């Protein structure tokens with residue numbers, strides 16, 4: 001048994017969520033140990049957000065230039081995929097976390113390397129790589145920030161075939177000649193876009209009838225059309241029944257026949273990293289999501305000491321929402337430890353209200369999809385009296401100047417009782433940076449009468465705001 005230690009707070013999992021939660025707790029006056037068994041920075045820094053966007057950006061820049069007469073003529077050559085992969089490698093620090101570990105030390109967080117497991121109330125046992133065990137005791141709280149891993153379907157042959165998950169898809173060092181992508185969610189769409197842009201012949205196999213099923217339907221439709229225009233074979237209503245590697249990979253598509261490919265990515269969702277976390281020692285089901293209240297406290301565990309933040313609590317599987325929860329829950333833990341009063345009213349400093357009402361997300365596809373808040377279907381299902389206001393982005397002067405043949409669409413979901421916005425979706429090239437305007441409008445519940453005075457600059461794509469308001473007013 002190695003050295004043991006007592007801290008005010010023990011954080012298990014050093015992804016973006018754990019880092020932010022630990023930082024806020026230290027700022028609130030607590031001593032904090034952070035346990036990490038792989039790389040500080042988590043999935044996002046090394047196998048998700050950062051490398052995927054590094055792979056997506058150069059092909060996107062090339063596409064943008066090619067859409068502009070005068071610029072397009074000078075960029076007719078093939079993309080330099082090796083240079084793109086090298087740039088990706090530099091963004092992930094060659095999968096080394098020295099910089100992040102130094103930052104932890106600089107803010108006074110003690111990094112404990114090893115696999116953490118809960119061992120009853122306020123105890124975490126850490127098993128180091130050398131098998132050494134260290135017992136950490138928390139005076140006030142333990143925060144589980146262990147994130148997720150890829151969920152693979154139980155298909156015959158899958159284990160032995162050497163298939164890709166999001167980890168291989170974001171860290172591969174060669175461009176496969178042929179890539180099959182199973183799934184129709186965000187990972188499937190982004191990785192199909194990235195690898196097609198780098199030169200792979202991509203086939204997307206979607207079980208359902210559309211892409212991006214959790215977003216406004218026109219988002220998936222416009223992305224599917226653009227993928228097809230880029231030469232990607234997108235097939236709907238297809239299920240993979242088995243996988244076999246015989247040199248190349250052979251996918252059994254049932255009535256859809258066989259598909260031969262060099263690699264296959266299963267982008268079929270995520271599962272919580274709680275299977276080997278000692279959850280049974282605190283009365284929770286191993287392998288499940290950890291349900292929490294709006295202050296981050298695990299609802300299924302008595303005593304008020306166990307928190308869960310980020311992907312693992314299943315509120316919103318996005319880095320920025322995990323960091324937001326980390327900031328709020330870290331401060332809550334420090335406030336509770338010091339006996340300070342909490343501010344629990346909706347949008348108060350101690351509750352993660354935005355998780356429920358205003359989650360922004362950008363899908364870095366071609367076209368980009370940027371959305372915040374509720375879709376029309378979600379708002380209707382929640383019983384709100386709403387109206388969807390749609391506008392064709394191609395008719396906005398700034399969009400036409402941005403790219404020839406600009407195609408895109410915007411939708412605002414208006415709460416008719418309050419005349420505020422419940423959700424906004426933009427689809428089109430270059431809309432990602434528009435999203436925060438919508439996030440502010442939804443979060444601050446800005447009345448449409450006041451938005452009328454928020455004048456977008458001419459000729460920017462933001463003039464879509466004016467067009468949406470004009471369409472609403474009639």
Ligand SMILES: Cc1cc2nc3c(=O)[nH]c(=O)nc-3n(C[C@H](O)[C@H](O)[C@H](O)COP(=O)(O)OP(=O)(O)OC[C@H]3O[C@@H](n4cnc5c(N)ncnc54)[C@H](O)[C@@H]3O)c2cc1C
Nearest residue numbers: 013015016017037042043048049116147310311317318319
């Ligand atoms: C391909 C891909 C692209 C994505 N792109 C985006 C994007 O562009 N924008 C966005 O907002 N989100 C994106 N996401 C989602 C994003 O990656 C997650 O929401 C985010 O990483 C969650 O952060 P987290 O800190 O909660 O968990 P993680 O990042 O998963 O970190 C958890 C950490 O805990 C550690 N850990 C787990 N169990 C233990 C244990 N028992 N002991 C010690 N350590 C442990 C892990 O090693 C890891 O470092 C993407 C996801 C994927 C798969």
Ligand SMILES: NC(=O)c1ccc[n+]([C@@H]2O[C@H](COP(=O)([O-])OP(=O)(O)OC[C@H]3O[C@@H](n4cnc5c(N)ncnc54)[C@H](O)[C@@H]3O)[C@@H](O)[C@H]2O)c1
Nearest residue numbers: 153183184185186187188207267268269270317362363364
């Ligand atoms: N840019 C971003 O913000 C970004 C990028 C990537 C991922 N993420 C986040 O990461 C999370 C995970 O993304 P994801 O795309 O892996 O999951 P997802 O849940 O969004 O999509 C999974 C897809 O796989 C399909 N599927 C599930 N099982 C299947 C099976 N057996 N056969 C065929 N299809 C199957 C589902 O129907 C769904 O369409 C998401 O919540 C997403 O928001 C965000």
